[in-house]
Amino acid sequence: MLQTIELTKRYEDGLLALDALSLEIRPGEIFFLLGANGAGKTTTINLLLNFIEPTSGKALINGIDVMEQPLETKKHVAFVSENVMLYGNFTARQNLDFFARLGGKTHLAKSDYYNVMRRVGLQEEAFERKLKTFSKGMRQKVGLAIAIIKDASNIVMDEPTTGLDPKSAAELMQILLRLRDAGKAILMCTHDLFRAKTVADRVGIMKEGRLVMLRTREEFLQDDLERIYLNYMQEAVL
């Protein structure tokens, strides 16, 4: 379970990037965090993953404070970032092996890596190819495979569909659904409203560091999510 309690981040230049965010993403749930650039989505992720320190409040992973026990919390979380370059001179399998070991999975066989790569839809011939020859979509799949092989109970994704072709994005959503069904708590920060409507269990809209709207799947299917979102965005522009 991913949880933030009154989580606030003010940067050194005085910018209030996150303002008392309280959020809870439960096991078996896909949570889409929407918002314009600078709304505070990535800051939320950075705080959850302990990349930056909060000004106040708490970020918890499976009930453990990320500030107090960072290494312990990292056992329970996997991360997929927007632009996964990985190590170009390593093959897909070597990249997977390295990050799996970093994540604590030290006894995996080659077949385990191949299975995960098949699961994310990577072609067999690419398994032992150097990553520098991969397209962005293929690299994104390897990034997702890295997150899956860690087998953490929580997955945090920062705009993973950016730059993906529609087919790859659709495949990614299918994988997300399977992960949710496996009981993972998934936080996905994105601009992709269409995907949110397709797979999200809950949607939150952020604006200027605050969570300004929170809807369950039933609620946002009844409302016109696009209109609500655009209203918030327009206000942000104004």
Place this chain on the structure above:
Amino acid sequence: MIRLIAKKDFLLNLLSVRFIIGFVLCLVIIPFTVTVSVDDYLARVRIYEIEQKKADDGMKKARVWSAVRPVIVTRPEPLSIFSAGITNNAGNSVKIAFDACPLFPSGHISTRDNPLLNAFFSIDFSKVIAILISLIALVFAYDSITREREDGTMKLSLTGQVSRISFLSGKLAGLLLTLLPILLFCYLLACLIIVVNPGIALSAADWGGIALLFFSSAIYMLVFILLGMFISGIVKSSSSSIIVSLLCWIWFLFLTPNISTYLSQSIVKTPLYDNVQSVMHDYDKAFEEDYFAVWRRIRNEMGIKNLNFYNNRDGEDGLREITGGTRTAPLFLLRLYPEIIPLTLSNADKKWALQRNYLGELEKQQRLQQRIALLSPSELFRQITEAICSTGAGNFLKYMEQIRYYREGVIRYFTDNKLFASSLYFTPQPLEEYPAEEEIASLANEEERQARIAKNSWMYPCLDTSNVPVYRQQQPFSLPGALDGAFTRLAALFGLVVLLLAAMIASFMKYDVR
């Protein structure tokens, strides 16, 4: 986790183009440099052997004590192949004379056979290591942090079971794993070229010195790895990092040494040696006047009207060798030298007092230059290698001090054995063989007179100089000695490692991975 990251970085580095370029550079530059240094060393050894033989012959063939002038020829150290220091710019021999204290050596200075080619400088192994290894270390380390950030792999890594300190340690270990073999390869290549050369014999202590050089080079390399990582940890992009790294490299390797020399010369002004020589010349003139005053007084006291030397060989440094003629000349010299020698030695002391002041200023300037140069790890490394190879200014000054001390020992030997007061000081011919003036006058014809007075020095045996104190070759190279000479600077270099490590950790702990 540290091992895992180190292994990953090692493998990635091995697969990189910069590794191949670095390796090829070492493969081309090191053999070339070492071959040139070995040739230079062998040439210096040949010159040493020739000059040493000349010096030994000079001692063996001396027939009068005034001709005994021990010449100390400096034997090149095999380790000078690694770091020539100032040995190529200093002479290789010192002549012990009574009329002057040796300030600097004279003799052969390493230059090319063709002086027109001297504009092209040649560099030794340690300088190549200083330039090449620092550059390779920076080229490998400049993007160690920024690249991970730019590729998004740092975030992914830090999401694993790895702390920032482990991540950093792994990166550092990976760089060391990559670069240490390159450094080791350079040394092995250099040693191989030396070992296969039959003209060079390395002692166990020399091998210890090479091991110490390798150790120092490894610390030096570590400084630049840490510098590159530190820069990589404080800038945002790899492009900024490479620019800052290269600027630092140029500053440390090329600007600081020149600036330190310029500053030291500007702050500590030394008198021109021409001025010192001019005052010394005045002293010599005064000495000459005293000398001739004594000469005239003794001649008058002895009632000598015409003082003639039959066969006379004399030199500016006090050499006099006479043979033949009547007894008047040797009796005159027998009275002259015991009075002149103290004046000669006193004049030499007066001149040395001037030279010592001059040398003191030079040393002050050199010390200041070394202190300012401590701002550069490359200069520190140069000083360390020179101290290990006994080719630095410090060793040189100590060597000259030992030679001056040796000169005092020679003077003491002459005084204790009353050689200045002996007729053998100026003539190999026994006094009783010299005919009196009256005896010559009593001889009837010129032929008989000539037969009585015509003598040559080759008619007399050479002196036995085996008891003259022998200069013990500048303390032979020893590992503890080398370590002792380099210890302070090694400690300073190590201190720099600790400082950079602390700075790097401190900056990376706050590093914004976003």
